[in-house]
Amino acid sequence: MSLYIQNNIEGKLWLRNVLGNIESGTEMLSAIYQKYETANGNNLFYSQLTANQILRFDTFYDCIFVETKNGCFFEKINIDEYTNLIPYTKYFFYNPKKTTHVDYWFDEIDKKIYFTDIEYVSNINLNIEFILYLYEFDCVTGITELKTKEQINFKFKTATSLVGFNPSFENPKITYNSDTKNYNVSFIFRNIDQTFALISIMIKKQNTFKITKIDGIVPFGELDASSSNHFSLI
């Protein structure tokens, strides 16, 4: 099984408590899961959490990341006097799955996690529109903030096997260069023939996060650069 496919297959989360006993994630994280009972309109996300249908999980010091097929969250956790795992803050941020599953980057120096997501919008007359999201989770405060919500429009003069077809976007990968303070979000998208194309988005971190450069390899299309653009939705 490939790593890519493995990350898209559900499993079950088990944790070892302070007494050394192994319990299901549903039991040990119930106080945290409870915050998400009404986070989704139809409670599907909460149902998946309580059924222990977990896609991915990760930990960063005392913070945890949990993802199901319908969404994900980052939470800072605490331990009460009864050794139960409880949320650090009453606030929560549920990130519903859009077109892709999120990818995250842990800034260990600033103790912040940056995660990104892509939402496909439309493909009308070879004008492909999608939205790039970039969130920041603070491992100290346990708060998630939306840092960038940028709509990007690719207008193609010509393209093979793309007319009237929703291109498939694969899960993005985010990385950070500590030398230049730049973030990069790269992802693959494909036409109806599943031909490989790669997009690279550079994001500069200053007071705000700004897209500074977009590169791409699109063998099946010729871009109309004068009609392509991107703009902030925040």
Place this chain on the structure above:
Amino acid sequence: MSLASTASGVQFIPIALGTEFDEIVIFAPNTYETIAPLTAVTIGETFFSQTNISTYAPFTLILNPSALDLDSKIYKIEYDFGNGNVVTQTYYYSNTSEDTLNYPFSAEPGDPRNYFQNSTYFLENTDRTYFTVEVRIYQFGVSEFKQYFVNLQLDPPVLDGFGAELGYFKNLHLVSTRMFGPDDTIFYIFESDEPRYILPALVNWQRKETTSSIVIQDIQNRPYKLLKGFERENVTSVETNAKITFVDPVSSSSNITDLGI
């Protein structure tokens, strides 16, 4: 490759379109020999003629001389594949040949027509490349040789897809990226299902180039896990200054505490 920028919209959007990643394929010599598409060309009776082939690299050409029918017995056949590969198949006497003059083809073991020849072509860059294949047939008692030509036009393969231009890799996915250096060089790691490869590629989008030292690693055992940027075996906690030891993710498959969901 084209580089363009515009002030349309709120901000500038420079976009470069290119085919840098085609180089991942062409820098992998000898790897695809067994799965390269094959084409057999039968050399016929009409000489001074040509066969034209247009396809995608890597490509294996097989030359089949069994249809040759000449007045005199064939002494040797020279195959010049145009890529530096030259093969000569010479007639040899065999004890089983009681009457070599009239021994019928193909029962004559030493007849050069019994031997197919092949060569596999790889491209050295992303440009369309042409090869001229020349076959020279020499006969006993005939001073002039016959010639046969195959003209090859090879294009770089597309990386992935199932259209008319069949992709070379199947299910090519991006599994990890790292960025470093003052010029934001990005280290991409792709994996493919068929063939099962990890494809690391260094790309500098500013200079619009890839490195030439692409290493392709065949994956024998899956699943595996790539270390994340902060996953080091020994680090020090920022808060407590205590040593933190992470479980080795590669060897943790038998560890019940790491189920690797």
